[in-house]
Amino acid sequence: MKILASLAILGFIISTMFTKKALTSSSASPTNSAFHLIFIISLILLSIYTYTLLLDYSIKINFNLALMTTFLILNYIFFLFMFKKPICHLSLVLFPLTCISILSTLLFDLKETQGEIDYNLVIHIVFSLLSYGFLGLAALQAILLKYQGYKLRNIKNSVINDILPSIENMERGMFELIVFGFILLTLSLITGAPFVVINQDYYILEKISFSLIAWIVYFYLIFQHFSSKVTGNKATNLALGGMVFLFIAYLGTKIIL
Template sequence: MELLGTLTIIGYTLSTLSIRYVLIDEEYSFYKKTSFDIVFFLSLLLFSVYSYSIINNVYQKFNFITSLQITFLIVNYLFFLFMFSKPIKHLGLVLLPLTAIAIFISMIYHDNASLGLIDSDLRAHIIVSIASYGFLGLGAIQAILLRYQEKKLKDVSDSLFLTILPSIEKMEKVMFDLIIFGFILLTLSLLSGSPFVSMGEHPGLAEKILFSIIAWITYSYLIYRRFSKGVRGRKATNLTLSGMFFLLVAYLGTKLFFEIY
């Protein structure tokens, strides 16, 4: 498993370097884009096999590491699917190295703890939840890059990274597109998870839904302000990152807490 994890990290490192050259240099862009697509696709396949070897049964054994792996795996698949139709390739500059770090953590943090068996009734809830976190996670990365972009535009010095990013208008549009997709799925996730709150059979589920509701309120307020007041800039990114923070606490923080204590 260590060999497979190492190969996956190498693949994601090469993907990060490849996408950097694709975004910086437009010469021979077709060949560079094709090489990146191939390297990233192969890395994603390796990541899928590696994640499966850790998870074994995604619906039965859930702990911090499996949750982290599934989250990054879904985010990577969403990135791969949408990068051909939307201007989001720049997100790979952040997502790909973070994925490599997550894989490295899973290699050094061996955890056999389990939060118990998860019955089949929770399967739809789990799938929708992870998909919503994937979209909102990409939206959070977009918010970080947008904040960096706005900060650098105020500086006199040139930034090579700044030339890679699309215009602020496109950045904001993509961010809100991702957030709206994720918000719809998050709403479905809360609705599908609400019947299990009173059961008390799954440790951390009530806390998970509580923080998810706080995140839902944050995102709903952001979307309301977007369509009613046209909110943008720092206010929009602050709300986006705040919502993602509550989701991270809900999805990963509660699992880690119950495994430790």
């Protein structure tokens, strides 16, 4: 398994280098055949590695495994949308963070307790993971937006200005991801709430409570954007704030445990 993890890390590092070189060169494209091949192989290796760990360990109590699973989902959503949306620049942040999440499973021991999956929650889990994926990519976009804005204000000739799309396109992409994620988060809450009422599951109740706070933050952001054209720092701060609550909902309790 360590070989799989190491090869996946190597693949994501090479993919990052491909993207950086392509984005800084007017003659290259980040979506060429070599990039696709290496990224797909890395994704397959990471999927196999994650699957083998999930057979023996529980993401309920293993923060690093849950984190790596989250980044696996983020990479799948990124892969599906990079052909339709100008989001290849996100790989400059996504791929290195993915490598760190893989390393964390190699460097730190995993607890071997494996909990059984309640199949009544499968639909809720699917909606939850997809919403975390979209909103996670939106959070990465928000981080890049804040960094891009800082560079534009303080450094006139910055490499970041040439690599990233315009701020307008960056914000448009961020809100598209947020709207997709918000819809899926809504479906996640709807499908998870009845289970809490019937079974009084404290673990699910805690997750849904923080997810509901995140839902309110994203609802406010979307409402303000379409009604008052809120953009800039306020929009990125709200996007990141919503993701913080989702992070607590999905991963926060695992840190304590």
